[in-house]
Amino acid sequence: MTKQAEAAKGDSIHRGNPVTVDRYTAAARLNHWITAIxxxxLALSGLALFHPSLYFLTGLFGGGALTRMIHPFIGVVLLLSFIGLFLRFWKLNLWERTDSVWLGRLRDVLTKNDEKLPEVGKYNAGQKLVFWSMSLLIVLLVASGVVIWQQFFSEYFKVEQQRVAVLIHSILAIVMICVWIVHVYAAIWVRGTIGAMTRGRVTGGWAWRHHRRWLRELVSGKSKVGPKEVTPAE
Ligand code: HEM
Structure with missing residues (x-):
């Protein structure tokens, strides 16, 4: 298997104190935050429809009828937006042999024993698992969502099929919320990560500690897709 490129378009290093490394372009960040919002x-409007005790959440969307109408359209926005993220990041999330080694040393990951872990490219095994889980879950949520989108598709599916789809859709939604919590928790837990998605850059120290193979590739300029220049920080 050929070694995958570790850097994306726009990734580059800036000299300065501290050294900073561009990790996400403005377009990638906008794409990410549209997906996140x-x-x-979707979670709020979906929960509002999920159980009577959460019905009060419909107040956020202008009442029950509007919530029911808006929810699937937001799903379409999520799908289109996530396709953008998928196309940007799928190659960098391909599984490698070292990812299995990293995952096998989860104890060292959780105790922040970074020096005992194999060097990581742009994404670690945990991020890759979250990425592929999100990709699969979104496809399945959209597919089951279409079956129960009565406004447009009720005539294409039997009531029994719709009942099964509601159950599947609800279970998948709960799994998706759990994956989302893991994603956000990890972003907060690994200090310095949130800045990657807000300002687009991280410190050289963060990159050295958590994504050393990515940093090495940027320094050596061997990345097939990333620019090779090292520019002074503003
Ligand atoms: C709303 C709260 C969210 C926060 C605070 C958040 C935060 C972040 C941060 C900090 C990163 C950069 C991680 C890094 O570069 O190491 C990231 C990456 C990413 N996020 Fe989020 N995120 C959120 C929601 C979402 C949602 C809802 C999705 C998709 C459904 C998503 C999909 C992604 C993807 C695909 C990446 C690129 C990482 C990869 O490809 O593995 N994020 N997020």
């Missing part, structure tokens, strides 16, 4: 709105 859509998922939060």
């Amino acid at each position: 859509s998922l939060v709105l």
Whole structure:
């Protein structure tokens, strides 16, 4: 298997104190936050329809009828937006042999024993698992969602099929919310990560500690897709 490139378009290093490394372009960040906002709105509107005790959440969307109408359309926004993220990041999330080694040393990951772990490219095994889980879950949520989108598709599916789809859709949604919590928790737990998605850059120290193979590739300029220049920080 050929070694995958570790850097994406726009990744580059800036000299300075501290050294900073560009990790996400403005377009990638915008794409990410549209996806994130859509998922939060979907979770809130979905929970509002899920159980009577959560019905009060419909107040956020202008009442029960509007919530029911808006929810699937936000799902379409999420799907389109996630396709953008998928196309940007799927190659960097391909599984490698070292990912299995990293995962096998989960104890060292959790105790932040970074020096005992294999060097990581742009994404570690945990991030890759979250990425592929999100990809699969979104496809399945959209597919089951279409079956129960009565406004447009009720005539294409039997009531029995719709009942099964509601159950599947609800279970998948709960799994998706759990994956989302893991994603956000990890982003907060690994200090310095949130800045990657807000400002687009991380410190050289963060990259050295958590994604050393990615940093090495940027320094050596061997990345097939990333620019090779090292520019002074503003
Ligand atoms: C709303 C709360 C969210 C926060 C605070 C958040 C935060 C972050 C941060 C900090 C990163 C950069 C991680 C890194 O570069 O090491 C990231 C990456 C990413 N996020 Fe989120 N995120 C959120 C929601 C979402 C949602 C809802 C999705 C998709 C449904 C998503 C999909 C992704 C993807 C695909 C990446 C690129 C990492 C990869 O490809 O493995 N995020 N997020």
